[in-house]
Amino acid sequence: MSTSMKGTTDNAPEPRPTPAPRPAPAPQPSDGPQPPDEAALLLPVPDDDGAPFWEYAARGELRVQGCAACGELRFPPRPCCPHCQSFDDRWQRMSGRGRIWSYVLPHPPLLPAYAAQAPYNVVVVELADAPRIRLVGNLVAAPDAALDSVDPARIRIGAPVKVAFHEQAPGVTVPRWLLERP
Numbered sequence: 001m002s003t004s005m006k007g008t009t010d011n012a013p014e015p016r017p018t019p020a021p022r023p024a025p026a027p028q029p030s031d032g033p034q035p036p037d038e039a040a041l042l043l044p045v046p047d048d049d050g051a052p053f054w055e056y057a058a059r060g061e062l063r064v065q066g067c068a069a070c071g072e073l074r075f076p077p078r079p080c081c082p083h084c085q086s087f088d089d090r091w092q093r094m095s096g097r098g099r100i101w102s103y104v105l106p107h108p109p110l111l112p113a114y115a116a117q118a119p120y121n122v123v124v125v126e127l128a129d130a131p132r133i134r135l136v137g138n139l140v141a142a143p144d145a146a147l148d149s150v151d152p153a154r155i156r157i158g159a160p161v162k163v164a165f166h167e168q169a170p171g172v173t174v175p176r177w178l179l180e181r182p
Contacts, residue, residue: 040113043172049077052091058173062163063091064133075133094129096163097180101126101134105152120147125161125177139177140164154179 046054049065056063065077069086080087102124108115120138127133141149143164160180168174 040111041168042111043169044174049079053077054173056091057165057175058171060165060173062094062096062175064094064127064130065089066092073130073133075135094127094163097128098125098135098161098163098177099128100124100139100155100157100159100161100177102157103139103155114147117147119152121150121152121155123155123161123177135175137175137177139179140166141182142178143176150179 044050044054053063053065064073064075066073066089067081067084067086068088068090070081070084072081072083073092074082077089081089100123104122105119106114106122108118110118114120122136123139124134124136127135138147139150139155139161140147143166161177162180164176164178165173166176
């Protein structure tokens with residue numbers, strides 16, 4: 001059976017990964033040609049609290065920061081638990097499944113790289129394992145498909161989705177979403 005997720009799906013907490021060098025905020029030139037639309041897309045700029053999220057994504061794992069003291073999950077990542085004020089955290093593996101909670105179809109004027117792909121979608125996904133956690137991303141037909149690869153008429157609030165990971169630029173992997181029932 002083929003899957004778009006890498007790694008195991010156990011939900012055991014794992015210690016914070018060893019920090020890796022941070023990717024540059026802008027794409028670096030590569031040896032191979034990049035499609036012009038990918039080269040100009042905005043890239044995440046991780047801070048100290050959010051860096052582990054991106055490090056796990058590069059491994060093909062969807063993890064959310066949680067409190068090591070009280071167990072509450074939180075997103076976006078931050079240094080202190082809003083429930084018990086502990087500064088101890090852990091990164092909980094998520095199943096990678098969720099449902100579309102909301103979405104938007106951006107219309108021009110847009111940045112040139114995005115305008116070339118319009119109409120595309122931006123979805124807000126409510127995680128199945130943690131319904132209070134919602135992540136923003138794109139619904140695509142395949143992990144490496146273009147942002148406009150899903151017909152907007154197929155997007156429905158509540159549609160089940162699963163995570164996939166896409167290397168958007170060298171050293172920068174982002175979570176994307178695939179319909180569970182294409």
